[in-house]
Amino acid sequence: DTEVTQTPKHLVMGMTNKKSLKCEQHMGHRAMYWYKQKAKKPPELMFVYSYEKLSINESVPSRFSPECPNSSLLNLHLHALQPEDSALYLCASSWGGEVPNEQYFGPGTRLTVT
């Protein structure tokens, strides 16, 4: 299995809702990433988990809360989002370790905040 899967594909939520995005990989990768991508822009790194520990938080607002329950799963909990948080949220995974290597991206969750 060489795929990263993400659910849901689309999500519409109000500013007072709480929702979660899910990401899963079964490639044995030990690094997992959350990116935010706006239209016609490159992916923007939000969080990095390495060996299930948070390694990088790119100064993301606390209304985004990541969680890595195990080496195959990555969640992003959303609460009290703003309309400007509407974007494509991409999950990625890689082997991890010191040497950078290929990141495999999931198909993304298209989030709309109303």
Next chain:
Amino acid sequence: GENVEQHPSTLSVQEGDSAVIKCTYSDSASNYFPWYKQELGKRPQLIIDIRSNVGEKKDQRIAVTLNKTAKHFSLHITETQPEDSAVYFCAASSTDSWGKLQFGAGTQVVVTP
């Protein structure tokens, strides 16, 4: 931190012609340079990558060159086809960055038949 600049922002080519996209980076510690292709509504997919100990790498119609001294790397696509139409992103990463990729702004490539 690392800064990656990518040019051009848009590129129109006739089918069968070559396309070249150029990126420059600022951090001399960067040692991994992937290129991603993203079709409309799809996920970014790696098409080729190069490490700093290599000057050139080729995979069929796609090649990447790296000039460490000048801190720039380029993507070359030969014999372009309509299915090459997409946004292409270059990126850079280094050993001490926990896998963080610094992306360029992207190049919209349009191949016209």
